[in-house]
Amino acid sequence: MSRAPRSAAARRSWGEDDTGCTILHVDMDAFFASVELLDRPELRGRPVIVGGQHRGVVSAASYEARAFGVHSAMPVSRARLLCPQGVFLPGRHGRYAEVSREVMAVLAEVTPVMEQVSIDEAFLDVAGAVRRMGSPLTIGRWIRREVRARTGVPASVGVAGTKHVAKLASAHAKPDGLLLVPVEATVPFLHSLPVGALWGVGEKTRAVLERHGLDTVADVAATPLPALHRMLGVAAGQRLHELAWGIDPRRVAPGRVEKSVGTETTFAEDVTDRSVLERVLLDQAHQCGARLRADGMLTATVSIKVRMADFTTLTRSRTLPAPTDLAHDIVTAARELLAGVTIAADGVRLLGVRAERLLSAGAGVQATLDEDPHRARAERAMDGVRARFGSAVLRPASLIDTTRGSAFPGASRDLS
Known part of the structure; x- marks a missing residue:
């Protein structure tokens, strides 16, 4: 832009x-x-x-x-x-x-x-x-x-x-x-901009428009609707034509609820060992669970993202038996999803877990009959300890690297 x-x-x-x-x-x-x-x-x-x-x-x-x-x-x-x-x-x-x-x-x-x-x-x-x-x-x-x-x-x-x-x-x-x-300056302002400034115009759409000689928002505004429909489809063509003329009926939506929470780990070296990947999933599940509990939310679906060394990226998801905010439930689903993924010989570059289809924990969601109340209390107690003394002071034993004090030395994380 x-x-x-x-x-x-x-x-x-x-x-x-x-x-x-x-x-x-x-x-x-x-x-x-x-x-x-x-x-x-x-x-x-x-x-x-x-x-x-x-x-x-x-x-x-x-x-x-x-x-x-x-x-x-x-x-x-x-x-x-x-x-x-x-x-x-x-x-x-x-x-x-x-x-x-x-x-x-x-x-x-x-x-x-x-x-x-x-x-x-x-x-x-x-x-x-x-x-x-x-x-x-x-x-x-x-x-x-x-x-x-x-x-x-x-x-x-x-x-x-x-x-x-x-x-x-x-x-x-x-x-x-x-x-x-x-x-009164909306249309002149818009028409002074390149076509990539329009909401929804990514690289592919911009390339299509530029192939037809549409380099600016003014060019889009001057193009007949039937021509935009042929280039982009009826819905996308209509939307861009309206935006090019300053028409945007969207209202500010207060109380917008976050639709998902997740975390990804990019490894310093490609990982082929499934046991290492499962440890990563456990760490990520605890991060997601803690964020869900802090926000008063439950997740109904767990997904994983696996990026191979050649940048091939796979995603898998699973609906849970009941909404949860517990790391145990999240990692169980994530590990089962990973078990269905064939790891390439040159390994995994990035691994991520995402909690999706979020629901309010106060919405009266029915728990499963076999839910363990001790596990829930334990994870909530961990939240309190970490809040007071820091996130590194308490974690599952399998995540502690005794030589460096870190679960995954050399890895970088991205939370979203």
Whole structure:
């Protein structure tokens, strides 16, 4: 996506009339890297890269690292070639979640009509807050000021009449800025962008559009609907045509529930030993179970992700006999799924577990007759110990590496 110029004047270039612009998109700038800089201020001004230490992918990069071409989702090996002087840090997802909760608490003071869409971004509909706090533009400025003051991390804010344009505006406001796109400027703003800026246009769709000479949003808007239907299908063609003209009826959906939780481990060396993979699954199941219990959720389906050394990726899933938040139940299903996967001779590069189809633990879900109450109490007691003394102090004995004190030396993890 192209970026707007960085100057303050450019960020105001679409005007100051925020009438009808009640949708705000708040996006934290290079969030994981910003949190690391918050805790390690001596690294400010240096290229900081958060992600797997050896063979994982980049989770976040500071703007100093981005100047070298480093970006999120890039293999860490590639990032090291582009930026050998970079400071590479492992992810600390518990810390990021803590700061995220602080940020979302600030946003919740503005309005209950808030939709958190990831750990570092949210939409707000501030129509009901205008009388109390001032105009949408004033609210956007208040949010940026308060988030910085209370959490120490920067946020960019987009203000517009629709979710789609508000998200684009916040992207153009980065880093650490605010951009208002007035309602009357919506179409000119959109038509100034490349076609890849449209929501839902990934690499494949962009390639199809560009093959037909459609390089900008203006090109899509000018294309007759029947032609877009032939290129992309009726549903996708209709959606892109509407977005190109600023039509986006989606509302901010408060109380959006996370649909899944999971964790993945990328190995420093490809693994062929199934016993090692099963130990990894046990560790991952305990992480998922702890997150479910912390959020008051149960999972009805467990899935695994297996990526071979040649990057062939397989996924398998299984519906559980009854929803659960226990690691024992999650790992039992995960190991049974792994047993059905043929491990290639050159081994496994990445292994992940995901808890899906989440339900509220307070919804009165019927437990199975053979559920062991002692096991449930034991896992909840472990939560309390870890919360007080740290996650490393208590774990199943089979996960302790006596030589290094770590379950899987050299591996990098990604929680989502």
